[in-house]
Amino acid sequence: MSCARKESPFLKASLKVAAAGWHITTIRKKGDVCVVTQSPFSFLRKIAAVLFGSGTPELTEQCLSEEPEKEVRKETPEPSPESGPETAGETDKEEDEIITGEVPPEYADETILQLNDEPERGMTGETIPASFPEPWDEAAAEHADQEEDIPAEAVIVIPAAEPSGEESIVPPFREGTKTRILSVMNYKGGVGKTTVTANLAAALAKRGKRVLAIDLDPQSSLSFSFFHVDEWKQKFAETKTIKNWYDAFIDKDFNWNLERLVVDPKLQIRGSGKLHLICSHLALINIEIELSSKLSGSTERELRNNFLRVHSRLAQGLKSLDGRYDVVLIDCPPSFNIVTKTAVAASDYLLVPTIPDYLSTLGIDYLNNKVESLVETYNRYVDICEDHEFNHISPVVLGVLFTMIQLSAGIPIRAQQPFIRDVRKREYPVFETMLRENRTMYSNISATPLPVILRRGAGQTQQNVISELEDLASEVLERMK
Structure with missing residues (x-):
């Protein structure tokens, strides 16, 4: 000092x-x-x-x-x-x-x-x-x-913890741009949410889109997909994570401008595209209990208003970035806690990665029911609430994405096919693109953290993996029109 x-x-x-x-x-x-x-x-x-x-x-x-x-x-x-x-x-x-x-x-x-x-x-x-x-x-x-x-x-x-003294790296407002917010989520972990978020963000940036990726998972895997752990600790852990933003709301009931938390992984992306990130923190897991304390109230009106204030927190924060990014991608934790609910309330679209097996596909129905219940409660409270700062929410399931496909002769193995057919019969839209399992490609083994789609290599397997990711980006853009 x-x-x-x-x-x-x-x-x-x-x-x-x-x-x-x-x-x-x-x-x-x-x-x-x-x-x-x-x-x-x-x-x-x-x-x-x-x-x-x-x-x-x-x-x-x-x-x-x-x-x-x-x-x-x-x-x-x-x-x-x-x-x-x-x-x-x-x-x-x-x-x-x-x-x-x-x-x-x-x-x-x-x-x-x-x-x-x-x-x-x-x-x-x-x-x-x-x-x-x-x-x-x-x-x-x-x-x-x-x-x-x-x-x-x-x-x-x-507020004291808010980063200051740094110039903003957020792109300027672009007239006529409506920022589309897409949350990647599944109730079950280990289905490839972070892999999809990181590579989809990079693929869209390669196509000239201005992309902001937000890491809401306490495991911080998305953050570590772009930064080494030591670099994250040194530069961002104390003052530039989404945890700091939630802390400001919990401690001071203050809504920072999220712009102050945006960092640049400095990826080599050609053209006008940009990929920026808001990092997570391992201690974000503690935020859940503290956010729950904000939901209490002594009257029914106070309970309703507090419910809307807490669950609209991320949506309110993202308003300042509307028109400055083309797409915001949110990597959600593998649970339907309050932090995940703030992502749902802020989203225009939901993307659900899943492995074609019993437990992973079972989570799709559970997640869908939880989302529908949240939307119904939230909108009902908006109708009753006298405060006009809250708006109705209507996130759309963009599609279920099958990941970790095991291929044989170019098609999914026989053990996975029944689960793929079962999901296609349900009410959910399903992406035509499927991502194959390749632990070597998708593991972060390079000296510099980098999404697969931005890595260089001439091998056929790598080209196949990158081609699938490019197809996914095309499908996502088409469905968000």
Whole structure:
């Protein structure tokens, strides 16, 4: 952790925002805008008070010093008899505050106050007392008022965990484009959902489509189809996963712009197509219980409204990306939990991969019944609800896709044929394309994570596999017209 001060209006803005009651962790210059991050921590408010409230510039010099860390104490006058016991108590606590640290080289040219989302600790690792006085030091606030005024519109307050300071990579809005949202799901795991999502996304991008893939599975297999685990941990795990987005809703009832979570796998795709990703997190599995707590209510009306608010969360988030991508593909977990339901409520289409065996095809009926029940309940609540921010949902099953086909003489083996015929007799549409089983091709054995359809190779087997994936992309585009 570090503190730095530079004669700049952006640091002064921190005092004004702090005086208004915000807890500040980050102030960063972004163009002509001051970006302020809110946090439950109050330590930086005290740093600001020390830097400005005492009027002693040498404190700043010690804070910026490259010498070994020193303890810097704020001298506090003895409480007056009129101050009362509460003020005196606060003064006693202030006498123990220690501020030390140095400025990392990368922050030399900008004004930053930074505090990580960790237990409050000093710059040398010592625990900071949890009982800092509230409200914030009035003397510091008065000193701040003497500084240059900062226009209210120059300060933007955002949630603490939200990524900031990075330019968006999301494509610009394209007039006349209606983003189509397709969820890939099955109640049973191991049927190829992630394989289908990753390769379909790449195939559509190759055809010039702007594609966003969203990983909603806590196993994070889709994320690891494009990034090594170490790279994911280093760059995205802390602040750029879909878990952060759900956390913001659970903790602060705040709806981030999903644009801030979009990352670029930097695949070599020719033409105008793009493939972007929102990563998942292994801890997303814990979100289920926390989302469930948002469904409670003391009245029937409150229960209905909370049901709509929770289940429409992803749909609301994706509104900001409408017209900026041609297709959004969502890789769902192998269950029909609340996270999966948010995907259904956000989707225009559903694609159901399945292996032609008893257990996998059994899950199709179960999934269909669950989807129908969710749609019926959701739309009924929309009709009753007085809040017009919610819309009816009507996801369409685009088709059942048979995967892991074992071929003999160019056709599925005899053991799989009855299940294929059985599904075709039901009410569900079925894709003509079928994907063969090839564990060698579909396993992520390359040095760089890459969907099969983007790998180079001249072998006949690889060409057959890629041809099937291309056929699937053609069929999907045709059915989404």
